[in-house]
Amino acid sequence: MNAQSKDELLGWLRESRPARLRELYGRADRVRRERVGDAVHLRGLIEISSHCVRQCMYCGLRKANDKLPRYRMAREEIFDCARQAERLGYGTVVMQAGEDDGLTADWIAEIVRWIKRETRLAVTLSLGERQDDELWLWRLAGADRYLLRFETSDANLFRAIHPERMSGGPDRIALLRRLKELGYQAGGGVMVGIPGQSFESLANDIHTFRALDLDMIGIGPYIAHAATPLGSGALRPAIAASEQVPSNEEMVYKMIALTRIACPDANIPSTTALATINRVDGRKLGLKAGANVVMPNLTPTKYRRMYEIYPAKACIDESAVDCSECLRGQIHSLGRFAGRGPGGRGTIETVNETGANVADDAAPQLVQLRA
Numbered sequence: 001m002n003a004q005s006k007d008e009l010l011g012w013l014r015e016s017r018p019a020r021l022r023e024l025y026g027r028a029d030r031v032r033r034e035r036v037g038d039a040v041h042l043r044g045l046i047e048i049s050s051h052c053v054r055q056c057m058y059c060g061l062r063k064a065n066d067k068l069p070r071y072r073m074a075r076e077e078i079f080d081c082a083r084q085a086e087r088l089g090y091g092t093v094v095m096q097a098g099e100d101d102g103l104t105a106d107w108i109a110e111i112v113r114w115i116k117r118e119t120r121l122a123v124t125l126s127l128g129e130r131q132d133d134e135l136w137l138w139r140l141a142g143a144d145r146y147l148l149r150f151e152t153s154d155a156n157l158f159r160a161i162h163p164e165r166m167s168g169g170p171d172r173i174a175l176l177r178r179l180k181e182l183g184y185q186a187g188g189g190v191m192v193g194i195p196g197q198s199f200e201s202l203a204n205d206i207h208t209f210r211a212l213d214l215d216m217i218g219i220g221p222y223i224a225h226a227a228t229p230l231g232s233g234a235l236r237p238a239i240a241a242s243e244q245v246p247s248n249e250e251m252v253y254k255m256i257a258l259t260r261i262a263c264p265d266a267n268i269p270s271t272t273a274l275a276t277i278n279r280v281d282g283r284k285l286g287l288k289a290g291a292n293v294v295m296p297n298l299t300p301t302k303y304r305r306m307y308e309i310y311p312a313k314a315c316i317d318e319s320a321v322d323c324s325e326c327l328r329g330q331i332h333s334l335g336r337f338a339g340r341g342p343g344g345r346g347t348i349e350t351v352n353e354t355g356a357n358v359a360d361d362a363a364p365q366l367v368q369l370r371a
């Protein structure tokens with residue numbers, strides 16, 4: 001069941017019959033419940049800088065986008081966000097940014113140390129392809145996890161859409177292996193519907209998630225940004241029309257479900273990009289197809305529009321408190337509950353927000369998280 005062959009994966013990726021898809025999502029939801037439980041972990045996202053030295057062909061933060069005003073948060077502002085994460089009952093903060101050389105290794109390390117000393121939060125970093133000594137320093141400072149999507153396992157497509165910073169540097173898949181060696185919980189992931197992305201490469205993506213034994217796997221739709229070569233059509237990777245993966249929500253739900261079945265105990269978010277292409281139900285449908293994590297935004301509202309990875313991003317105007325309440329409401333409407341602990345891989349929470357123990361026969365290997 002877990003090690004699905006490439007042909008099986010391809011069959012599901014091309015499936016469109018509603019009854020078959022309901023069967024797939026139902027199966028993934030059962031695996032999710034048995035292996036990671038009903039808790040939905042809340043990772044508070046702090047977008048600490050929109051500066052970026054890279055030229056990724058898909059991303060609005062790319063250096064050449066001179067229309068985008070840039071910001072870098074002050075240390076005290078980041079501390080305030082971390083304090084707010086604790087007040088809102090989150091277990092983790094994620095510090096994310098463009099690949100910004102202005103975020104020096106020592107500065108980040110000091111912030112990580114402060115958060116680990118002053119709060120009970122797990123710290124996830126998502127700061128791009130950084131040097132080995134920097135990654136090691138941050139790990140020593142107490143960073144628990146690192147997110148670095150490999151975007152696509154198709155090496156030719158990746159090269160075309162993700163120009164190297166300097167030739168011969170490690171690719172993202174090699175960096176993910178290295179992050180695991182350094183003791184991080186490592187998070188990879190892909191965009192779905194990138195121009196030039198084939199169904200076969202998506203099946204390979206799922207095999208790559210398994211081969212890397214990733215702790216977290218982020219899967220979201222590719223969303224065209226007109227200020228980028230890929231979004232404007234200036235770059236058009238060649239592919240037969242019948243092979244091109246569509247960038248729609250159904251494709252993303254299928255990828256989430258197949259990934260849950262292939263990697264049963266990974267943490268899988270229902271992403272903001274999914275909520276952007278379906279504002280009403282996107283997050284909930286991702287959670288019903290196998291996801292078990294959401295990432296409420298903690299970035300001060302004044303900065304959010306300047307972190308424009310793609311246009312019309314969801315949750316731009318809401319305050320951190322609004323995001324928290326909205327997401328908790330969505331989680332409860334599914335009969336699930338918001339996790340209270342750090343929610344690392346391998347922990348299953350069975351005590352809900354009211355203190356009730358919700359362990360039952362459906363989840364035989366539950367490990368109780370004490371309040």
Ligand code: SAM
Nearest residue numbers: 058059097098099126127128149221222223310
């Ligand atoms: N700079 C870091 C990095 O590249 O890993 C972290 C920030 S980057 C904005 C985070 C993720 O945004 C990328 O890994 C990519 O998957 C996603 N992203 C960028 N452009 C996107 C687009 N046009 N549509 C959907 N997701 C996008």
Ligand code: SF4
Nearest residue numbers: 052054056059062098
């Ligand atoms: Fe920079 Fe990350 Fe965007 Fe690439 S994906 S341009 S590294 S922020």
